Amino acid sequence: MRIIVLMKEVPDTYGERKLNLETGLAERGASEAVLDEIGERALELALTQAASLEDAEITVVSMAPETATATLRKALAMGADKLVHIADENLVGADLGLTAEVLAAAIRRTGFDLVIAGNLSTDGYGGVLPAMIAELLGVPYASALTTVDISADRVSGTREADGGVMTVAAPLPAVISITERFPAGRFPNFKGIMAAKKKPVETLTAADLEIDPEGLETPRSIMLAVSERPARSAGTKIVDEGDAGEKLAEFLIQNRLA
Amino acid sequence: MTTFPEDSILVLLETTPSGGLAKSAAGLLGAASQVGTPIALVVSASGAASNATQNAAALGAKQVLTAEPEGADARLAVPTVDALAAAADLVRPDAVLISNSIDGRDVAGRFAARTRSALAIDAVGVSRDEEGIVAHHSVYGGAYNVDCAPTFGAPVITVREGSIDVRAEAASPEGAPLDVPPSGAPAASIESFEEQAVVSTRPELRGAAKVVAGGRGLTSQEQFALVDQLADVLGAAVGASRAAVDAGWVPNSYQVGQTGISVSPQLYVALGVSGAIQHRAGMQTAKTIVAINKDPDAPIFEIADFGVVGDLFDVVPQLIASLSARKE
Ligand SMILES: Cc1cc2nc3c(=O)[nH]c(=O)nc-3n(C[C@H](O)[C@H](O)[C@H](O)COP(=O)(O)OP(=O)(O)OC[C@H]3O[C@@H](n4cnc5c(N)ncnc54)[C@H](O)[C@@H]3O)c2cc1C
Numbered sequence: 001m002r003i004i005v006l007m008k009e010v011p012d013t014y015g016e017r018k019l020n021l022e023t024g025l026a027e028r029g030a031s032e033a034v035l036d037e038i039g040e041r042a043l044e045l046a047l048t049q050a051a052s053l054e055d056a057e058i059t060v061v062s063m064a065p066e067t068a069t070a071t072l073r074k075a076l077a078m079g080a081d082k083l084v085h086i087a088d089e090n091l092v093g094a095d096l097g098l099t100a101e102v103l104a105a106a107i108r109r110t111g112f113d114l115v116i117a118g119n120l121s122t123d124g125y126g127g128v129l130p131a132m133i134a135e136l137l138g139v140p141y142a143s144a145l146t147t148v149d150i151s152a153d154r155v156s157g158t159r160e161a162d163g164g165v166m167t168v169a170a171p172l173p174a175v176i177s178i179t180e181r182f183p184a185g186r187f188p189n190f191k192g193i194m195a196a197k198k199k200p201v202e203t204l205t206a207a208d209l210e211i212d213p214e215g216l217e218t219p220r221s222i223m224l225a226v227s228e229r230p231a232r233s234a235g236t237k238i239v240d241e242g243d244a245g246e247k248l249a250e251f252l253i254q255n256r257l258a
Numbered sequence: 259m260t261t262f263p264e265d266s267i268l269v270l271l272e273t274t275p276s277g278g279l280a281k282s283a284a285g286l287l288g289a290a291s292q293v294g295t296p297i298a299l300v301v302s303a304s305g306a307a308s309n310a311t312q313n314a315a316a317l318g319a320k321q322v323l324t325a326e327p328e329g330a331d332a333r334l335a336v337p338t339v340d341a342l343a344a345a346a347d348l349v350r351p352d353a354v355l356i357s358n359s360i361d362g363r364d365v366a367g368r369f370a371a372r373t374r375s376a377l378a379i380d381a382v383g384v385s386r387d388e389e390g391i392v393a394h395h396s397v398y399g400g401a402y403n404v405d406c407a408p409t410f411g412a413p414v415i416t417v418r419e420g421s422i423d424v425r426a427e428a429a430s431p432e433g434a435p436l437d438v439p440p441s442g443a444p445a446a447s448i449e450s451f452e453e454q455a456v457v458s459t460r461p462e463l464r465g466a467a468k469v470v471a472g473g474r475g476l477t478s479q480e481q482f483a484l485v486d487q488l489a490d491v492l493g494a495a496v497g498a499s500r501a502a503v504d505a506g507w508v509p510n511s512y513q514v515g516q517t518g519i520s521v522s523p524q525l526y527v528a529l530g531v532s533g534a535i536q537h538r539a540g541m542q543t544a545k546t547i548v549a550i551n552k553d554p555d556a557p558i559f560e561i562a563d564f565g566v567v568g569d570l571f572d573v574v575p576q577l578i579a580s581l582s583a584r585k586e
């Protein structure tokens with residue numbers, strides 16, 4: 001079974017995340033780049049279930065700047081078999097539509113039975129790419145799964161729906177996305193790190209995928225304006241001396257909040 | 259055949275399992291009314307939506323298209339996307355507005371990919387300039403405001419639930435059934451659905467005016483009841499940090515933060531929440547923030563308007579008693 005895991009490099013959310021006020025692009029230098037946590041969970045799911053699947057091959061597909069190779073190698077060290085890295089200067093600042101076209105083309109080129117994505121990335125938090133990719137590939141999409149069961153020709157799971165919980169299923173090939181209720185990714189061990197050095201890494205450009213990032217026939221989403229909100233500052237801080245509950249009640253009532 | 263105004267905004271309204279319109283409807287139609295003429299589309303399984311035309315008109319939809327595509331309750335997203343595509347063909351709108359819910363994002367993603375439309379996600383407002391419809395976003399936890407527009411064509415915009423206060427004037431009900439040719443696109447099938455029981459009369463977290471949130475500091479599911487008690491005295495919704503959700507004390511839908519729900523209430527009370535950057539991303543645009551935490555260096559204090567350094571198990575019961583006493 002050919003499993004593709006979609007992983008993204010994102011600015012570490014524990015650091016301060018910045019947008020460039022001129023270009024509106026995420027400022028890559030502002031904080032350390034890491035593998036998106038939700039992507040690691042997706043890979044962990046693939047690695048866990050691969051054990052019980054016949055001939056499972058796990059390929060990580062990522063569209064990211066050239067500098068991301070080091071970050072992406074961690075996925076190989078965790079246990080993925082192969083990396084397909086789409087890196088192209090012309091894709092900097094790609095909107096959702098272009099990103100979906102690129103990833104769908106790379107997935108098709110690689111060949112797939114199951115695509116596993118995160119439900120929501122940590123930086124763009126669009127939460128729509130997997131749906132777009134499924135539409136472009138012409139396959140079913142089961143979104144926001146909290147449990148997943150993969151068999152030779154079918155994927156099923158529990159979906160955290162609006163207003164309830166559903167069980168869903170789809171024949172393969174299919175796209176699924178998982179939520180952060182899945183366990184965190186494993187830490188690569190020494191053996192994994194050494195093995196990663198020998199694993200295949202394919203680097204592609206938009207042209208390799210026959211996509212023209214500058215094509216004018218498709219509408220793109222563009223930023224018109226970006227502004228920074230003034231940071232919030234701290235107000236009153238009291239230490240409880242046995243009457244903080246009373247004081248807080250007072251504050252809430254004075255401010256008509258209670 | 260009906261004609262639609264030049265400045266039509268097509269609004270996809272979701273229905274609840276019991277057949278009414280989802281809460282997001284009022285905000286979506288309100289937003290649409292600010293930039294054009296709201297035209298609603300209600301998609302449901304055969305006979306499942308009740309009074310959709312009247313209900314949508316009461317919230318400002320000038321015309322209401324109702325569609326009952328095959329498999330609407332048995333297949334994920336695709337039947338709704340097919341209906342939306344048919345509606346967009348008919349209406350030729352200046353923009354399509356969809357709720358930024360889980361289902362809404364699935365539909366928006368597929369529809370945008372199918373029609374090659376520009377997509378704007380999680381908008382907190384819309385406006386119109388000479389070129390068309392502009393979406394306003396609040397990103398990185400409200401640290402930045404970003405305006406987006408398509409290079410050309412009608413954008414598909416998902417709107418954050420609870421972010422739009424404007425309400426459209428009621429319109430007279432005018433509805434028409436919509437014929438939906440199936441696309442044949444493969445979809446995942448829904449094998450079962452269990453509606454989440456509405457457990458309380460508390461306000462819903464999304465769009466709530468007041469929120470009381472609990473974190474790991476509550477230490478157990480039993481103790482988390484203290485959060486509920488304070489919420490009830492204040493008439494607030496209940497939220498939680500990811501740590502509290504991960505511990506299983508509250509359902510996933512309670513999570514506030516970057517990967518949970520973003521709230522902008524008048525009052526946000528954080529109990530035993532450290533204020534990790536990912537949590538702050540979902541609540542730091544609240545008007546007034548109150549925090550109770552025993553660690554004087556907890557980052558939540560950096561953004562709190564009123565911070566109490568103390569044990570929440572002492573402070574909160576006293577606060578509840580004090581508020582209850584004053585109410586009498
Ligand atoms: C603050 C901000 C706001 C933005 N708003 C918009 C907008 O309104 N409209 C718009 O068109 N674009 C927008 N963008 C650009 C958009 O985020 C990018 O196109 C991005 O590459 C994909 O979207 P996402 O991260 O939101 O994906 P999501 O849909 O949230 O990602 C879900 C999953 O898809 C997979 N995935 C996502 N990106 C990649 C990748 N590069 N490589 C491999 N797998 C991936 C991962 O598995 C991920 O978990 C925005 C970007 C930022 C930083």
Ligand SMILES: Cc1cc2nc3c(=O)[nH]c(=O)nc-3n(C[C@H](O)[C@H](O)[C@H](O)COP(=O)(O)OP(=O)(O)OC[C@H]3O[C@@H](n4cnc5c(N)ncnc54)[C@H](O)[C@@H]3O)c2cc1C
Pocket residue numbers: 013037038122472473474475476498499500501502513514515516517518519529530531532533534535536537540550551552553556568569570571
């Ligand atoms: C990609 C990513 C996405 C994330 N998304 C989210 C998200 O959406 N929402 C979210 O909340 N988190 C999110 N997190 C997790 C986040 O980083 C924190 O781990 C989490 O918010 C911590 O929850 P907490 O504040 O309840 O727990 P802790 O950080 O453990 O804080 C508990 C606090 O309670 C205080 N306390 C303990 N006992 C008492 C007492 N008796 N009285 C008073 N105070 C007490 C402690 O001093 C401490 O400050 C995300 C993380 C990542 C990496």
